[in-house]
Amino acid sequence: MTSMTAPHLPLGLWWIVAIVSVLSFLVFMTSLMPSRAYKVQVAVAPLLVAVTLAVLGFLEDFGAAQLVAMYACVITGLQVAFVGRRREMRQLMADTLARDAGEDVSPGLSMSANIQVVGVCLVAVAAAVWFSFAS
Template structure:
């Protein structure tokens, strides 16, 4: 390998070393992030629900998520930091995935409420794609934060 090629490789390695590592986030900071993300989730998601029944269900989601992760963490002996990062990325992805799609979300929920025991049409394509992209992006963020 020539001297110039070695210098380019060393320069590239230095850039990779300084830019690709995730920041260290303390557990206390994760708790603050979790509180903010939970508030964001409730502010965005609850008003989009068409009925009181759905509003109550979506308002219980953060609590159920924390309970599920606490039990899973105790059973599998995961660190609190990883559990909170999981909670935060999921709770951030859902509002991000439905923001701006309130009309479609309300229509889909109302249709599902009317079709008890019957066939329900699939959710609107744009809503599905936005929610899917947000969840994939959140998963990628979580992987980067936890495994860098």
């Protein structure tokens, strides 16, 4: 029978994974945004996740390897959650811009997109916890 423990990866490797995750997040997510203002808001997300995890690390006394593992999993999960939804995200952003301009539209994602986002985010959090306990 095989063990269900996560592989131990060195901190340096987790930093590489985190940096690649952030770069791919920035390229992918900013490509979905229709305006500069939305691109800037999306570009701030990795920083907000880092601050949140830093506070969590301070409060719960997590080590650097655990925090970087969690960070890489969460950032990767945020972008994977929207894979295959480019057209729908562009429409959502266009509807949001129209609503902000005063038009009567109600932007929203489809039920399948919502299920995809929630499902992937749950898996990303589970992976973050799993990998963080191995680090």
